[in-house]
Amino acid sequence: xxxxxxxxxxxxxxxxxxxxxxxxxxxxxxxxxxxxxxxxxxxxxxxxxxxxxxxxxxxxxxxxxxxxxxxxxxxxxxxxxxxxxxxxxxxxxxxxxxxxxxxxxxxxxxxxxxxxxxxxxxxxxxxxxxxxxxxxxxxxxxxxxxxxxxxxxxxxxxxxxxxxxxxxxxxxxxxxxxxxxxxxxxxxxxxxxxxxxxxxxxxxxxxxxxxxxxxxxxxxxxxxxxxxxxxxxxxxxxxxxxxxxxxxxxxxxxxxxxxxxxxxxxxxxxxxxxxxxxxxxxxxxxxxxxxxxxxxxxxxxxxxxxxxxxxxxxxxxxxxxxxxxxxxxxxxxxxxxxxxxxxxxxxxx
Amino acid sequence: xxxxxxxxxxxxxxxxxxxxxxxxxxxxxxxxxxxxxxxxxxxxxxxxxxxxxxxxxxxxxxxxxxxxxxxxxxxxxxxxxxxxxxxxxxxxxxxxxxxxxxxxxxxxxxxxxxxxxxxxxxxxxxxxxxxxxxxxxxxxxxxxxxxxxxxxxxxxxxxxxxxxxxxxxxxxxxxxxxxxxxxxxxxxxxxxxxxxxxxxxxxxxxxxxxxxxxxxxxxxxxxxxxxxxxxxxxxxxxxxxxxxxxxxxxxxxxxxxxxxxxxxxxxxxxxxxxxxxxxxxxxxxxxxxxxxxxxxxxxxxxxxxxxxxxxxxxxxxxxxxxxxxxxxxxxxxxxxxxxxxxxxxxxxx
Numbered sequence: 001x002x003x004x005x006x007x008x009x010x011x012x013x014x015x016x017x018x019x020x021x022x023x024x025x026x027x028x029x030x031x032x033x034x035x036x037x038x039x040x041x042x043x044x045x046x047x048x049x050x051x052x053x054x055x056x057x058x059x060x061x062x063x064x065x066x067x068x069x070x071x072x073x074x075x076x077x078x079x080x081x082x083x084x085x086x087x088x089x090x091x092x093x094x095x096x097x098x099x100x101x102x103x104x105x106x107x108x109x110x111x112x113x114x115x116x117x118x119x120x121x122x123x124x125x126x127x128x129x130x131x132x133x134x135x136x137x138x139x140x141x142x143x144x145x146x147x148x149x150x151x152x153x154x155x156x157x158x159x160x161x162x163x164x165x166x167x168x169x170x171x172x173x174x175x176x177x178x179x180x181x182x183x184x185x186x187x188x189x190x191x192x193x194x195x196x197x198x199x200x201x202x203x204x205x206x207x208x209x210x211x212x213x214x215x216x217x218x219x220x221x222x223x224x225x226x227x228x229x230x231x232x233x234x235x236x237x238x239x240x241x242x243x244x245x246x247x248x249x250x251x252x253x254x255x256x257x258x259x260x261x262x263x264x265x266x267x268x269x270x271x272x273x274x275x276x277x278x279x280x281x282x283x284x285x286x287x288x289x290x291x292x293x294x295x296x297x298x299x300x301x302x303x304x305x306x307x308x309x310x311x312x313x314x315x316x317x318x319x320x321x322x323x324x325x326x327x328x329x330x331x332x333x334x335x336x337x338x339x340x341x342x343x344x345x346x347x348x349x
Numbered sequence: 350x351x352x353x354x355x356x357x358x359x360x361x362x363x364x365x366x367x368x369x370x371x372x373x374x375x376x377x378x379x380x381x382x383x384x385x386x387x388x389x390x391x392x393x394x395x396x397x398x399x400x401x402x403x404x405x406x407x408x409x410x411x412x413x414x415x416x417x418x419x420x421x422x423x424x425x426x427x428x429x430x431x432x433x434x435x436x437x438x439x440x441x442x443x444x445x446x447x448x449x450x451x452x453x454x455x456x457x458x459x460x461x462x463x464x465x466x467x468x469x470x471x472x473x474x475x476x477x478x479x480x481x482x483x484x485x486x487x488x489x490x491x492x493x494x495x496x497x498x499x500x501x502x503x504x505x506x507x508x509x510x511x512x513x514x515x516x517x518x519x520x521x522x523x524x525x526x527x528x529x530x531x532x533x534x535x536x537x538x539x540x541x542x543x544x545x546x547x548x549x550x551x552x553x554x555x556x557x558x559x560x561x562x563x564x565x566x567x568x569x570x571x572x573x574x575x576x577x578x579x580x581x582x583x584x585x586x587x588x589x590x591x592x593x594x595x596x597x598x599x600x601x602x603x604x605x606x607x608x609x610x611x612x613x614x615x616x617x618x619x620x621x622x623x624x625x626x627x628x629x630x631x632x633x634x635x636x637x638x639x640x641x642x643x644x645x646x647x648x649x650x651x652x653x654x655x656x657x658x659x660x661x662x663x664x665x666x667x668x669x670x671x672x673x674x675x676x677x678x679x680x681x682x683x684x685x686x687x688x689x690x691x692x693x694x695x696x697x698x
Contacts, residue, residue: 100482146663150670153620155426155482156610157663163607164659171652278490291483323502327494333487334473341477 046288046340047300054307057314065317079195079264081309082202083108083257084280085302089209090250091277092284092301096213097246098226098293099147099154104254104280106165107139108273111258113169116178116268125187132262133255139165140251144244162277169270178268185266198260205253210298222246227294275326282329283308286336308332372617376632383639391646399642405517405525405593407638409434410605411631412531412586414612415538416579418630421613422542423572424555424622425481429470430583430609432492434602437463437587439496442506442597452513460584466492467580471573481576489606496599506597517592527589534582539627547571555622604655611662612637620666637661 041048061068068074087104094101115132119125139161146157186194213219221242224232229239262268287304289296311332312325388395413430420427437459444455466488473484516526542548550571553561562568591597616633618625640661641654 102486146667150667150674152666152670156614156620156666159607159610160659160662160666162659163604164656164663167652167655167659171650171656278486281486282490285483291480321498321501323498323500324494327491327498330487330489330491330494333490334484337479337483337487338473338477341473341479345477 044300046343047297047303050287050300050303050307054303054310057307057310061310061314061317065314068313068317075192075195075199077309077313078199081305082198083260084276084283084309085202085305086205086253086257086260087250087276088280088283088301088305089206089298090253091280092287092289092296092298093209093213093222093246094154094250095281095284095289095291096226096293096296097222097243098229099243099246100281100291101143101154101158101247101250102277102281103139103143103158103162103165104250105273105276106162106169107136107251107254108258108261108276109270110139110165110169111136111255112262112268112272113173113178113270115255115259115262116180119180119184119262120178122181125184129256129259132259133252136255136258137248137252140254141244141248143251144247147247148240148244166274173270175270177270180262180266180268185263187263194263198263202260205256206298206302213298223294278329278333279308282333282336285333285340290340291337304336373626373629373632376616376629376636380632380636380639383636383643387639387643387646391643391648394643394646399646401520401525403638403642404528406642407634408525408527408531409586409590409593409602410608410612410637411634412534412582412589413579413605413609414616414630414634415534415627416575416582417609417613418538418616418618418625418627419542419548419551419575420481420579421610421618421620422548422555422622422625423551423575424558425474425572425575426485426610426620427470427481427576427579428485428606429466429488429492430579431602431605431607432489432496433463433466433580433583434587434590434605435599436466436492436496437584438591438597438601439499439506439599441588441591443499445509446506452510456588459588460581463580463582463584463587464577465580467577467583468573470580471576474576475569475573493599493603496601500599502599504599506591507595509591509595514592514595517589517594527593530585530589534585535627535631542627547574551575552623555619555624607662608637608658611658611665614662615665619669 087108091101091104111132114135115128118128118131123131143154143158143161146152147154187197189197213222221232221237224235224237225239225242232239232242258273261272283305284296284301285291285304286307287296287301289301308329311328312322315322315325315328384395393399413434417427417430440462441455441459444450444458445452448455450458470481470485470488473479474481515521516530519526521529542551550561550566553564553566554568554571558568587601590601594601612633613625613630614620614633615636616626616629616631618629637658640657644654644657645651
């Protein structure tokens with residue numbers, strides 16, 4: 001572990017631009033006492049500003065719509081967002097690797113329907129979960145193979161697989177819902193217990209992946225490939241393999257998220273996951289992951305996802321119609337991208 | 350320039366062989382095979398009525414594919430055209446019904462809105478130098494969201510005057526009335542891409558934007574022009590769509606961006622920019638239109654057409670890469686000097 005850590009922190013780019021300090025900087029500024037280190041502030045400016053925006057929204061909600069802060073609705077909101085968080089972690093990895101995947105929504109639906117069908121065949125739940133993850137990983141690996149080994153652009157490949165999986169599913173199932181047997185919803189626990197289990201497991205995935213991206217060599221490889229694939233190759237990393245595995249990992253995470261979604265209701269909707277790709281990419285981009293690869297971390301993605309998740313309830317509490325949600329989502333993506341663009345132009349000048 | 354010199358320097362192949370190996374020729378053969386197959390399977394497929402019907406239904410996607418060609422040629426991509434079609438259809442309906450404008454004036458205003466929307470894409474891409482992929486992904490969401498917000502999710506516009514519906518449903522000089530519009534745009538785009546310095550500079554930008562800039566080409570202005578052109582033609586397509594359907598809804602043109610990109614890539618335009626032709630795109634449109642229409646006549650469900658389009662796109666993409674990889678692999682096996690492997694090029698056009 002220590003050895004890996006050393007090699008990882010060596011000559012490679014450590015995920016931020018314009019900072020050459022080699023010493024690992026703690027993630028939490030307050031860990032160094034009351035005086036915030038200036039480098040930290042500069043380095044994590046993007047993440048901190050997202051967190052500040054989130055705080056602002058939460059304060060605004062507390063002032064104007066205190067009804068938002070009730071434990072049960074909040075827990076329900078967190079449960080609904082838990083699968084999205086898991087998918088967002090995977091998509092963040094793919095974007096850090098300088099690729100993109102817009103087929104996650106379709107993969108999600110395929111995994112959810114398969115998991116539902118297997119569960120209704122009375123398979124044990126652990127086996128269903130494993131099968132869902134395996135199916136997701138296979139779908140991700142197909143994307144990864146086309147992108148990494150054939151060198152095709154990820155946006156077009158995933159656009160094609162998005163439509164192919166979605167239409168194929170619609171053709172085979174004709175829009176039928178899958179009825180689940182008893183004991184699948186909330187994994188046979190009480191509703192509260194199931195909700196807590198889902199939220200906690202999503203957070204565990206986030207923390208594990210977040211730490212791995214910072215402290216494992218494999219995590220640093222993703223940053224290296226995303227920053228400059230040719231330089232990474234010369235440094236002895238295999239960019240194609242890293243890209244392929246990142247897509248496969250994303251697929252596996254989508255399978256996990258699909259299972260987390262299946263466990264929330266007594267039926268599986270074959271249209272589940274429609275539009276998920278945009279929601280997830282919005283969260284990732286808002287969270288400070290650079291769309292040109294090599295920069296960002298999962299803590300920012302978490303803050304970005306929470307910010308976007310608060311938009312819909314905030315709209316209803318502030319009495320704005322829900323039809324605006326999609327337009328506001330698009331505007332937030334553009335705003336985040338413009339902010340990044342302006343910042344990078346200023347830095348390069 | 351570059352193409353010509355490469356061809357003249359390579360081993361002189363027999364003339365018929367080089368002609369046969371051209372992408373357009375292969376595509377034409379595919380089209381002929383498709384046509385004869387569906388003609389044999391579906392009894393009504395080959396009739397004049399059905400051919401006109403086919404033409405009528407493919408005009409909107411065809412228009413989008415035509416303007417997508419210069420964009421992809423210059424190394425960019427526009428995912429927002431389908432959403433913009435929906436927004437423009439709504440704007441047109443709103444201007445006609447609620448503002449009381451005659452259809453002609455409403456159409457002119459709609460085209461102005463389309464130009465503005467294209468200008469939004471163009472300014473974000475060129476002024477801030479943001480990747481087209483993420484900008485148009487944001488506007489993809491924004492335009493569709495605005496259309497949904499304007500109609501509050503449910504409102505549709507119907508009962509257009511007969512004179513306006515003529516454009517979409519009647520015949521003029523024996524042809525479907527929208528066919529001359531399509532022909533005009535097709536000839537215009539063909540001349541623009543193949544017979545002007547403007548089109549030539551787009552190829553230069555697609556090959557290497559930096560090189561084009563050093564060669565004195567106003568890269569930003571040229572790129573901005575093609576995105577604005579795409580906005581204008583998307584608005585035109587929206588008007589024709591409204592006239593054909595007799596109604597304007599917020600979900601008009603959903604998924605059209607995929608069909609447009611598929612037609613362009615199928616037509617031999619490289620997704621990395623720099624190589625491609627408008628007549629190839631026209632053949633690509635025809636291949637997709639025949640496939641969609643023929644499957645209906647062969648009594649296959651609509652979903653199969655979507656699935657096959659996705660698969661076709663993947664096949665077309667890999668067909669340009671696989672022979673090269675195969676040659677490189679065989680070269681390595683024979684112990685020849687290993688060619689430098691094509692490192693995964695930037696996925697973000």
